[in-house]
Amino acid sequence: MNGWHHRIGLGIVLPAILLALCSAPGWGAQQQRYTVLVDPAHGGDDTGVVSDKIREKDLTLNMALMVRQEAQKTANLQVQLTRSADRGVTVADRIKMAAGMKPDCLISLHVNAGFGKKAAGYEVYFPGFRQAAAAGAGSSAPILKDMEQNRSLNDSVRLAQRTQNALESVFPRKGRGLRDAPCPLLEGVTAPGIVVEVGFATHPEDRKALGEEQTQRAVARALVRGLQEYFQKNP
Numbered sequence: 001m002n003g004w005h006h007r008i009g010l011g012i013v014l015p016a017i018l019l020a021l022c023s024a025p026g027w028g029a030q031q032q033r034y035t036v037l038v039d040p041a042h043g044g045d046d047t048g049v050v051s052d053k054i055r056e057k058d059l060t061l062n063m064a065l066m067v068r069q070e071a072q073k074t075a076n077l078q079v080q081l082t083r084s085a086d087r088g089v090t091v092a093d094r095i096k097m098a099a100g101m102k103p104d105c106l107i108s109l110h111v112n113a114g115f116g117k118k119a120a121g122y123e124v125y126f127p128g129f130r131q132a133a134a135a136g137a138g139s140s141a142p143i144l145k146d147m148e149q150n151r152s153l154n155d156s157v158r159l160a161q162r163t164q165n166a167l168e169s170v171f172p173r174k175g176r177g178l179r180d181a182p183c184p185l186l187e188g189v190t191a192p193g194i195v196v197e198v199g200f201a202t203h204p205e206d207r208k209a210l211g212e213e214q215t216q217r218a219v220a221r222a223l224v225r226g227l228q229e230y231f232q233k234n235p
């Protein structure tokens with residue numbers, strides 16, 4: 001009787017164990033990995049915005065390095081940076097890097113300034129539709145290339161939306177909306193891409209928050225969360 005019990009027991013338990021193992025992450029089908037190119041804007045002699053003791057080039061680099069760290073904790077995101085130190089990189093070189101890397105998407109990080117001292121909050125830009133349409137008109141670009149560009153633009157808008165939603169948790173009600181604007185880096189890269197202006201260095205509260213490591217970390221986590229959302233709904 002004991003042996004019979006055993007056989008029945010194993011017959012039920014073994015498949016259950018195998019099923020559990022196969023559905024665990026890392027088993028069965030290989031999980032898709034995505035490459036994200038994160039671009040800390042400015043660097044080297046190009047400081048970007050300087051306000052009080054804050055320099056844009058330092059903030060963008062700190063946040064980009066943190067995005068890479070946070071992405072390392074995920075199973076599916078691999079982050080590459082256009083620079084991982086304080087050095088100058090031209091936009092042309094950044095575009096070249098993206099062309100060689102063929103990332104699944106690109107996020108360029110900036111810190112805002114201006115619009116008077118009262119302007120605060122974050123902005124998310126995607127490549128200009130009008131600019132893309134103008135570039136397509138009159139050129140002999142094949143239709144396929146056009147379709148690819150449209151798809152990439154739509155993906156850019158989706159990425160912008162996910163990123164905006166994720167940043168809302170870090171800067172509640174401080175979103176200044178999605179903006180469509182021509183940007184040389186985004187126009188030069190075929191992958192979907194956005195520019196995030198993380199806050200205003202010219203606004204006292206924004207400046208104080210941006211200077212704190214805690215805020216930078218929260219921004220990095222939010223960006224990674226936005227990317228996860230984007231890839232989940234956009235495989």
Ligand SMILES: [Zn+2]
Binds near residue numbers: 048049056
């Ligand atoms: Zn900038």
